[in-house]
Amino acid sequence: MSSILSKVKLPYLLLLPGFLFLFTFFILPIVNLAQTSTQTPIAGGDTGEYEQTFRFANYIDAFVENREQFARSFIFAICATLLALAIAYPLAYAIAFKSGRFKNILLVLIIAPFFTSFLLRTVAWKQILGEEGFVVPPLRTLGIIGESTTLTSTSFAVVLGMTYNFLPFMTLPLYASLERIDPRTMEASGDLYANGITTFRRVTLPLSMPGVVAGTLLTFIPAAGDYVNAAILGNPNTKMLGNVIESRYFRIVDYPTAAALSFTLMAAILILVTLYIRKAGTEELV
Template sequence: MASIRGVSAKSFGLKDNKSALPYLLLAPGLVYLAVFFIYPIISLGQMSTKTSSGEIGQYKQSFRFANYVDAFLESKEQFSRSFIYATIATVLALAIAYPLAYAIAFKSGRWKNVLLVLIVAPFFTSFLLRTIAWKQILGEEGPVIKVLRGLHIISPQTTLTATSFAVVTGLAYNFLPFMTLPLYASLERIDPRTLEASGDLYANGFTTFRKVTLPLSMPGVVAGTLLTFIPAAGDYINAAILGSPSNKMLGNVIDARFFKIVDYPTAAALSFTLMAAILILVTVYIRKAGTEELV
């Protein structure tokens, strides 16, 4: 929780230490990340241009960049679906989380800490169990569908699970705390006097929100949307549990390529494309939103 509060806080009081101490502190962790994050990504890149050497699971390097074209053409449908689902889920999560964060920041009084704990608490029940619970709640035996059918809101043939609706709401649900916490952190930092000042200058509630609160909370909006969009775009659990075969996302394809078809080069090419696409989107988004300092 404290993490996001300081996301863009300027650190002050830095010591201008000419000794090797900061590097000694950094070395173990950064070496670890170099070996187990950077090097694996390079391995993945190498794998993506290999071709099969005849035996299953054996590959030789032949710099076949056409792997990328093949992989993309074969799964462009799932590729675009991943980004569409992730975008809708992010917007949905923002719409749900913003008032929630606003209420905790400004209206909760002494319940603030309790409510903050409650935002993270669902995390501790395994997210798989919660996703499967949604499947049962929305499913044929569940209460929701019976009520909706009883009130004739949906036809007896319509189902809620195995639809894109279920997958998108599942994604929005699962990453909701990632959206709420950064929003809360940036809203909480707003000096209430700026809101009073706005009122004193004859702005009504809506104008104050649009001209003062919203712009001041933009760092939270940026951090929250990123923390929701990135995992949502790469997720395949929600599509696997709540969706049908026609709701498969890119993650499902990568997973199947690795474990069912055992076609590592294509899987690697797809993973690499996903990562590159997300990094480009994130960079453009951060530039546009004008918040450079994220970490």
């Protein structure tokens, strides 16, 4: 057997089917989307008929018209990511270092809510936070929230829903990188008279940075493009970019604007992610 030749070829043979698939159904669609984004309606044509005119002003129009939703998408996504980090870090820490023989069970429990459809859980939040749920009436009685204040159909509910839905995406990478830390490094730090806070700040946190980076990305990216939480838990004034893209596509059949917005969203995310990775200084992502 011509084994040297096959050794050179084998990885490419293994890659071929998958990459052909990704090329056809991921790269090609993105290129096509870029093409759609500069089209304009055909004069005198039906709704939904467009021709290529390379009108790059589509981007400016789309951005100016929807800058509010654009800003909201990023603010909400950043809030949800920070909240998820604040909740998930201690959670992952507890599972990695304080759970003993329950470790595997607790890990399964982190993923388990995934299996109840996330839409059902989001709708459940809507009802829990609603007027007849078990949160609002007691808070009213205690006078913490006023008679006219509601929890659903607010920005608060949207951010809470996003934090909730993407929490496992944050917890799992955090756990993976915390679990890899040799506990002796922390003990050594303690032996050298560092207190708990210093040990955490100088040893544990830096060593867990790959997990922080991966977790925040896996939370931020889907959160920025999400529209389901805003649709179920928000109101017309909490619409995000995803809601606009969705309605442009399905209700208004305005493909060029939807495409331009999709591209702007993707570009903004990629720029932010690149800057963030540079700053956080981790190269190994996946």
